[in-house]
Amino acid sequence: MNINTQKERVAKQILAEEKPINVKELVWGYLRYWPWFLICGIVFMTGAIMYLKMNKPVYRAVASVIIEDEKGKPKSSGFGGFSDLGLMEGLSTSSIENELGLMRSRRLMTNAVKALGLNVVYYTKGEIMGIASDMFPVKELYKQTPYKLRLVRLDDAKLSQAIKQEQNVLEVTLLSDEKMIIEQIDGDYKATHQVGDVVKLGFAEFIVEKNSDAPTPATEGEEEGVSGFKVKLLPVQAVSNNLRAQLSVALVDDNSTLIQLAINNQVPEKARDILDQLVFEYNQEAIEDKNLIARNTAFFIDERLKIINSELDSVESGKEQFKTVNKLTDIQTESSIIIQNVSDYNNKQQEIATELEVVNAMMNHVGSDDLGLLPANMGVGGMSMSQFVDEYNRLVLERNRLLKGATETNPLVVNLSNQLREIKENIRQSLISTRSNLRITRDNLRRQAGILGSQISEKPSQEREFRGIERQQNIKESLYLFLLQKREENSLSLAAKAPKAKIVDEAYTLGAPVSPNTKTVLGLGLLGGFLLPFLVITGKRIMNDTINTREDIKDRTEAIAILGEVPHISTGEPTLVSADERSILSESFNILSANLNYIMSKEELGGKNKCIYVTSSAQGEGKTFTAINLAMTLVETGKKVVLVGADLRNPQLHRHDDSGISEEGLSTYLKYGQKSIFEYIANTNLHPELHVLPSGPIPNNPIQLLRRESFGPMLEELKEVYDYVIVDTAPAMILADTFLINRFADMTLYLIRAGKSKKKVLEFVLESTAEGKLINPIFLLNDVNLADAAYGYKYGYKYGMQSETSKWAALSDKIKSIFTRS
Structure with a gap:
């Protein structure tokens, strides 16, 4: 792969958005812990059943x-x-x-x-x-x-x-x-x-x-x-x-x-x-x-009746005494009669006054010398007066008729005029007599009216006093009757004891018990059995900042490929691959070797022979372990392989080789350069065909040695002889040694240890690749739990072990590994 192309891919990966959630992987992340779910479900359901048995239904x-x-x-x-x-x-x-x-x-x-x-x-x-x-x-x-x-x-x-x-x-x-x-x-x-x-x-x-x-x-x-x-x-x-x-x-x-x-x-x-x-x-x-209210009411009513009865007797006695003193039977009737008499007298006075006015008017008319007609039918002086007036008016009409044909000196006219003067005098005298009679009648009416008026003036005071007595009597009688009525009503209410709360439904029990609710308790038990491991696993994932599976790497970067996975090796199991036995470790490195050959040939890196650096972020992530086993696996395929110990600060190759690696090695060559590099290469008991270039003595200035120009040509010499040059380097995140010599690598195998390496390491690798500090990096996930391994690798591991382990034994190992990891 071209270095510039690698940098561009890494730079794009740093700026890329997060990938969408893979539901299938998310679900599988929980399903692989199914024993925990099963055990918690059984425990919680057992607890729920015991709770139902222990608690009586309510x-x-x-x-x-x-x-x-x-x-x-x-x-x-x-x-x-x-x-x-x-x-x-x-x-x-x-x-x-x-x-x-x-x-x-x-x-x-x-x-x-x-x-x-x-x-x-x-x-x-x-x-x-x-x-x-x-x-x-x-x-x-x-x-x-x-x-x-x-x-x-x-x-x-x-x-x-x-x-x-x-x-x-x-x-x-x-x-x-x-x-x-x-x-x-x-x-x-x-x-x-x-x-x-x-x-x-x-x-x-x-x-x-x-x-x-x-x-x-x-x-x-x-x-x-x-x-x-x-x-x-x-x-x-x-x-x-x-x-x-x-x-x-x-x-x-x-x-x-x-x-x-x-x-x-x-x-x-x-x-x-x-x-x-x-x-x-x-x-x-x-x-x-x-x-209680009714009894108190009865007592109150009885007491009030006694008082009202006494007061009523006193009022009636006073009324009787008042009528006796004032000689009254019925004051209202007597007052009505007096008022009627006064009204009659007033009417008569009005009539007399009218007649007097008419008489006075007639006298004024009669007193003139004019022999004209007189008013008739005035109702004054009785029948005689009317006859005189009628006769007088007849003669006046006859005289007036004669005057139309004669003079006043005519004897007939003179005779009629004399008769008229006599009749007129008679009428005047009659009017004088009538006026005198009317005046006498008027004075009598006034006197009688005065007497009735004095009687009327006395009645209001009597009536007022009488009405006051009668009012007191009515009040006492009404209150007395009211109390008698209430006493009867109170007696009825005391006898009738109607309940205040009318029963609609007598007490009845609902069919099913309200507590404990069997469905709810069993449902909560099942839910608790599911939630507890779910919450624990989720919390562990949230709090966990280490890399455990290849998905943890792929979720954060796709710019750098993953070579494969190396399974976790339990205590007592061999830590080195062997051609004589088929183990999970051997099968895993066989898969890694196949993947490596495919990648190296596909990308055509550096020609035929390749130089592969093995590095990691920190110590203890399995660099030396991986370098040795990878080298031994490649040797088994017929390749010529040399393993170079380039970690001059903390060499680890000698811990895996009990034959005793030479004390001289890479540090000696870089420091003195007097011998050929091949003179420092030695055989090892790890494999007869595997050659090793040990680290040599730990120098005081390892970084100065690695900076020397002879390091690159040395690797080129080795590549001319060996198909693969495997270089075990120092941790890249804490030391600069690997960055100094990385430019000579055809591929950098960057180790990630599951459960130990932090997720922030991926950002470090991406940034280092983008800056050109790491050449063609590829990830290798080490110490992977079998339950966390990808399906293909897991299948390959199991397939390799099928001849030695039955299905039930494999299942037992899987459960054991899950519990160990959890």
Whole structure:
């Protein structure tokens, strides 16, 4: 390969973007650890099954009720009576949140615990406390024991002390239907008792009674009933607090008063009884509250009735006395009559005044000397006046007719004029008489009206006083009747005890237990068995900054090829290839040799004979080991090979050759140059056909020796004689020795040790290649775990070992290698 082309490829690789994720390789990276997944899965699933066996199932009981809506209810109860009286303003209703809080209250739960006797717990025989009970939980005998203990006295302080000393557990052994032995565990009490006996302990007293709720005794052929049991006494408040923590109370819908209650317990029947008793206690407390209000309301109404009755009697007596003094029967009727009379007199006065006006007008008209017509039908002076006026008007009309044909001196005209003056005088006198009569009538009407006015002026004060008395009477009567009505309503509400919480669904148990959930536990066990190794492997990969597989190299660079992989050699296995035996090591180097011949011939590097440098980043990565085995493998193919020890600072060839390599070598040649290089080449016990040029004595200035001009020609001389010149060099990352002589190499075999070499080494190699410090580098991955090896190499290793190792042995080795690497 051309050096410039190599530099260009490396430079492009440095600037290239990361490769997309290879899902197949990613999955295989986890699948190769399948024994870990299998073992963790088995362990976690076993733990999950044991957890299910150790933990008793917990069931959930549910009940639902509807809370009575006080806002929509008619105010007919005793509470409503107080509301009507205005004494309970703002306290007539309670919000649904308050009802939820009341159902969760400690008081209600405590009452339920006492009513059901839940602080006395019955168990099957066996350990209740300690390690044994944690590993093998005992069964609770709720309503299943033939006898029960009815507490008469319980001292909480002494019971707490007994609990600390683990003396609150009793063991009951049945001797017969009426006799039993009661023994205090970890205590001093033990005695034989019969049904009905009173048992006195330091912290409690109880009576032994038959349990009516217990199942019927087993018939012949069936399993016998309980022959003995244990009893555990607990503080009521402790049991109440524990049950409250398990209780949930919630609205089914925000727009309704439907409430759902739920509780979890290992005994389904016990959970149902707790919910039903809790609803019962809630209703009992609500009824007691209503009855208390009703009784208080009744007492209040009775007291008020006594006071109102007395006040009403006083008001009615005052009303009677007022009528007697003022001689009144019905003040309203009398006032109406007087007012009507006054109205009549006023009307008459109006009529008289009108007639007077008319009379005065007529008199003014009659008093003139004119003999003209007079107004008729004026309603003044009665019939006679009307007749005079009619006669007068007739004569005036007749005179006026005569004057049309005669003069006023005509005797007929004169005669009519005299008659008219007489009639007119009569009319005037009649008007004077009528006016005098009207004036007299007017004065009489005024006098009568004055009398009625004085009577009217007296009535308002009487009426006002009477109305005040009557108003007091009406108020007292209304309040009296109202209180009588409320007393009857209150009596009805006291008799009717309707529950506040209407039961929609009585407590029932859901079919499947809520805990432990078998599917969930097994699923978590399976998931945990998968996640633990997955997380460990992933974490190890994230934290691991070393190179382990060829994929780690290929993911970071494709500019530099990978010659192959050398497998990990376990302790006790040979570290050198041998033609007499077929080992994984021999097969791996045979593959490397084949790959090397293919690459060298394809790229046509440097002609026929090749000079190959073997280097690495640091010490201990297998440079000498690889150089020796590669040289021996090439010799087996019939090639002439010389192995040159160019690591003048820390030579290692002598450690693999027990024949004793000459003390003179490369350092001697470079320092003195007096002999031919071939005089320093020696045979070795490693292989009869393998020649070695040892490093020689360690010089004081190895870098100065390597800089001498004789080093390059020396390699050219060797290449003329040998097909392959294998040069074992110093570590390139920590020393400059390899860079000084690398320009003479046809290929640089750069060793990467799996599990030891850091990933940053690849960047160093890429940069060094781009700068021209390394010539034609190619990677060799050393000490590879068999599980991490590429498929082709792995197959080749296995194929080479197939004659010596069975399939099961190979699988065993693989599992062992995975565990060793992990």
